[in-house]
Amino acid sequence: MGKNQAATKPIGQLKIIPRSEHNISRKHISKNALKVLYRLKDCGFDAYLVGGGVRDILLGLQPKDFDIATNATPEQIKSLFSNCRLIGRRFRLAHIVFGRDIIEVATLRGHHDEEQENLGKQSEHGQLLRDNVYGTIDEDAERRDFSANALYYNIADYSILDYWGGVEAIANKQIDLIGDPETRYREDPVRMLRAIRFAVKLDMQITDSTAKPIKTLAPLLQNIPKARLFEECLKLFLAGQGLNTFKFLVEYQLFQQIFPNLAEQVADTNSKTYALITHALHNTDDRVNRNLRITPAFLFAAFLWYEVESAKAHYLSQQVPEHDALFMAIHAVLDSGQYNVVIPKRFSSTIREIWLLQPRLEKRAGKRSLKVLENPKFRAAYDFLLLRAQVEQGDLAELANWWTELQQSDELIQKDLIAQVSDDKPRRSRRRNPKRRKKPQQ
Incomplete structure (x- = not known):
């Protein structure tokens, strides 16, 4: 050498x-x-x-x-x-x-x-x-x-x-x-991510010679260890300028190298995935700039949610029961290795809980709602529901408003709100065991 x-x-x-x-x-x-x-x-x-x-x-x-x-x-x-x-x-x-x-x-x-x-x-x-x-x-x-x-x-x-x-x-x-930009990017492809991050963070312009090779050399990011790319993602998306950073990364074909499974979706600015990611990043930027607590788990849950929905639909088409289909879909998405970051267990476990609570938020009858309110991850799951409602509107927006009202109400109003809803499936009547006849006394 x-x-x-x-x-x-x-x-x-x-x-x-x-x-x-x-x-x-x-x-x-x-x-x-x-x-x-x-x-x-x-x-x-x-x-x-x-x-x-x-x-x-x-x-x-x-x-x-x-x-x-x-x-x-x-x-x-x-x-x-x-x-x-x-x-x-x-x-x-x-x-x-x-x-x-x-x-x-x-x-x-x-x-x-x-x-x-x-x-x-x-x-x-x-x-x-x-x-x-x-x-x-x-x-x-x-x-x-x-x-x-x-x-x-x-x-x-x-x-x-x-x-x-x-x-x-x-x-x-x-x-x-x-x-020479090409030589320097080949030495360490993460420099392409750093160029974007500094440009957004410092409100600077990337010079033409520095920008020109990025799209061509972007695939080199796939040679970077997944743990290092995860740490880079934290710097890119959790510094208060995540939304603008994301848009630049997509423009330069860099986000697509970190999440190749989302390449088609983020290329379409009208897709639900693109909308969910941008809403999530906007909310995260707002929280960072107001010095509020954030977790990477919430952001990665948004990045990959519609991948879970797609996998779940696949399993449902194979006659897998709904609850099992969701479990299988979550496992398929989180453990498939389709993206080039490794999410530490402390965050992936939170992502699973956020996703698993989504269908539970749809089942509001009886005491279920009050039990869900007591779940330690309820607030994160509720915030995620609000995010989804921003994208999908319709029934999901109505559901999100119901949970918002439930949290803000006293006990009497909560009972009234719960009484007004019913699950899609009728409640099964509990079958009683027949009473045994007493033997006649001899």
Whole structure:
């Protein structure tokens, strides 16, 4: 494997921006990140705040994470911090743990060459499978993905090192990939998802050269581990801009690679699947932006609901009883492997409960309604019913309104509401055992 050719154009002239010419102050950086930066510096290592932390402060935003780059190796970092743990095989990283706050520290990356095959490895598609080749800050700057993320805040003198015109890209609101886009996307196809996420999150435009190869290379996402794609989905859809992100992902043929089983449905903006997904994302964005609790289970339940409906109809056509048909359909959809994410059990179990409660919400007679109200997952199932009603209207909207009124009513009105409804199937009369005749006394 020859030298990595990620950057096809030479490094631009390094621009060092002194403290007096930028707006980054130590008061913008978390105390724990500063502790790590100063410990590394005081022990003789170079230490930089990098990536999104620098970018967001320059944009006047509060960074969510503070990532650090250094010329110290992971083992040297671990020797400096008793609260350090080393993670990752593909990318070796150090996590410095301060309670619930984790500061991620990466050793400056270098280029791959034939003498380092035990440290760096690429697949036949050009994807980096192992990347623990360390280098200089100049090489690390070439390895960064977007120019806006290739900025280094130097704790030694509080200057910013700008190798690829990142400050200018931020000012121009541009997402611009460093190097040859096709090579960079092949190295890590998730960069295509990151381009969309950053463009939506930061209200920026993807440059033409960065956008052009995405549709062609989108199928490379199918080579990414399903667990990693699930984590990427959380970043894409649970950050408060999920609806716009979804529309861009569909436009660039990326959503269809994560959920190939939904490709046909999301291509049709008039389909029930498309409507349910967009309503769910709109509601999720609203809850995120109001700091309300959300769960990925609800969103994935919406993504896959009409797949369950279709599978259930298939089993019903084979004369399978309705209750069994639903169970079989849920199993077929969740366990089929038709989509390229793996949903952790803590979420898939909630998805099953939401789906299984939908037909129970339709059976309202007698004491059934009050029992369903007591179910721990009732609220999630009810919210899901409201979502379905937005799409399907008709009887489902009437059903949703009935459950809304039931929750808001006192005990007397609840009894009246329940008395007004009846199930589709008549209630069976309970058959009594005939009384045994007493034997005549002798």
